[in-house]
Amino acid sequence: MLATRGLTWRIGEVAIVDTVYLDLAPGEFLGVIGPNGAGKTSLFNLITGLRRATQGRITLDGRDIGSLPPHRRARLGLGRTFQASSVFGSLSVRENVRLAVQAYRGGSMKLWRRAGADREVAAAADTALERVGLAHRGTALAGTLAHGEKRKLEIALLLAGEPRVMLLDEPMAGVSAEDVPELVRVIRSLTGDGGRSVLMVEHHMDVILELADRIAVMHHGALLACDTPETVMANPTVQEAYLGESL
């Protein structure tokens, strides 16, 4: 579904992302781990188009998307979690998701000439909120949500764009320990239908181990290993890369 071939991003002489070959199958959940500064976020930036690779290819369903700007990649089904800054704190949770649905569907002018378009947008927003377990918080101001709820809202905003490949960058960041299991449940459900795939960077190893079908390990920009959780955890090179850090 999504593939990178020799993907490289250099700044001067330094390879921040170094010759990465990755394959993400339909419906697959791939966890990305690595010590601080390993290049995980940079890899996401290359895949979503925020940064342009200096070498290598990125394909989605066999199509080379490496030269497309981020919004074109998003249209093709590549979605990344919105940063918290893109949430309008003074609007309700439901309004935020409606705006995201509108932004996504607004490209199709035909929709706006049709009667009932508003209702369709509202229904899609409500479905996204239900998917993440936030339906009961629809009227709350987004700015008043707890961390765990904000993460769910960010996932709902992402779902509004109907992505087939979802990139989640540290979805557990700032989430309190008691909210983690519920968020894990929501994230697990993302791959459940329609063969949607997830690529997730996460520092919480227990969360990665619970969710990932395979784990990709990055170190100094390169891919050290990419295999089942059991094989990766038993890999001595991986353990060495993490010396001094908790795995």
Ligand SMILES: Nc1ncnc2c1ncn2[C@@H]1O[C@H](COP(=O)(O)OP(=O)(O)OP(=O)(O)O)[C@@H](O)[C@H]1O
């Ligand atoms: N625009 C940039 N200019 C210079 N160096 C950069 C730039 N972006 C990233 N880097 C460097 O590239 C390396 C990888 O950064 P990146 O944020 O991708 O790592 P990461 O694995 O996501 O780290 P963390 O787990 O700490 O979030 C770091 O050493 C970082 O300082």
